[in-house]
Amino acid sequence: MTGEKAYLDLCKHILNTGFNRDDRTNTGTCSIFGYQMRFNLNEGFPLLTTKRVPFKLIASELLWFIKGDTNIRYLLENNNNIWNEWAFEKWIKSDEYQGPDMTNFGKRSQEDDDFNEAYQEQMKYFKEKILRDDDFSKKYGDLGSVYGKQWRHWRTTQNDTIDQLKDVIASIKQNPHSRRHIISAWNPEDIPNMALPPCHTLFQFYVADGKLSCQLYQRSGDVFLGVPFNIASYALLTHLIAHECQLEVGEFIHTLGDAHIYSNHFEQVNMQLQREMRPLPTIKLNKEKASIFDFELTDFELINYNPHPSIKAPIAV
Known part of the structure; x- marks a missing residue:
């Protein structure tokens, strides 16, 4: 299975064979364990066409990881609200915090219009404080030792760091x-200090025939909302590293542990499965930038992306 069909087949497989399971968010999921998809990056950039997936959010999040940043201020400055x-x-x-009770805000905001209005008001205030108040941003905008920290500043027992x-x-x-081109985000010592333990835990690169391939192991995948982001993000990372290493791109291989669809996403997934796939877009990088550490959002150009409309769904927190 390759290309977008691989993703749609995963959705069907979960709905047809998955187990109903409780989860940390108390939302409920339909879940399978152990699945692999392959994407030939020479056949197009794997950004789904059966629903619009916001490329700028994916690119800005990836640049955030690459910078080693763990504070959402950079994301908010780029109009990225995903964290x-x-x-x-x-x-x-x-x-x-002195505002109204926000317990279980993710679920309640979807079910109660009055609560959602209060939640949106508190979230707006929170974002404004992150952007303008340095002390508040340091205290509440930082997510702990998440991806950027582990990728760029892995802490050793000798208190050194590894990039x-x-x-x-x-x-x-x-x-x-x-066979050692490996990056791990799963640092057991730092798990308690993370806002969310890493879902995409380890990835490995492989060079053959002048092409760079990447395989990701993802312990947990929110298949409707998260996995489309992960596919495109690691495809973009593979393009960037191939560019710096003067290689062509090969495959992105996505291996999932617990692949699940949340119970409040079933309707959206079925809607997406009824849509016809369209040709994948292509990605163009600014060739004047030699190092991936020099790239900014303006250095990416997505060409011929013509997806179906986006499909909204609540995030489980």
């Missing part, structure tokens, strides 16, 4: 056939 809920939850659970991303790029250049 807001985890930072917001940290604030509303603090002694400093995994920089080291892997150097390794690909110097010893392309190594």
Whole structure:
């Protein structure tokens, strides 16, 4: 299974064979364990066409990881709100929060219009404080030792740090056939200090025939909302590293542990499955930038992306 069909087949497989399971968010899921998809990056950039997936959010989040940043201020400056809920939850659970009760805000905001109005008001205030108040941003905007920290500043028992991303790029250049081109985001010691333990936990690069491929192991995948982002994000990362290492792109291989569809996403998934796939877009990078650490949002161009309309669904926090 390749291309967008691989993703749609995953959705069908979960709905047809998955187990109904409770989960951390008390939303409920239909879940399977162990699945793999393959995407040939020479056949197009794997951004879904059966619903619009916002590329700028994916690109800005990836650049956030690459920078080693863990504070949502950079994301908010780029109009990216995908990590807001985890930072917001940290604030509303603090002694400093004096607003209305926001317990279980993710679910309640979908079910109660009055509550949703209060929630949106509190979230707006929270975002404004993150953007303008340095002390507040440091305290409540930081998500802890999440992806960017582990990729760029892995802490050792000797209190040194390892720049995994920089080291892997150097390794690909110097010893392309190594079987050790690996980056891990799963640092057991730091898990308690993360707003959300890493879902995409480990990835490995592979060079053959002048092409760079990447395989991701993802322990947990929100198949409707999260996995389309993950596919495109790691495809973009593969393009970036291939560019710096003067290689062509090969495959992105996506291996999932617990792949699940939340119970309040069933209707949206079935709507998406009724739509016809369209040709995948292509991605163009600014060739004047030699290092992935120099890229900004304006250095990416998505060409011929013509998807079906977006499909909204609540996020489980």
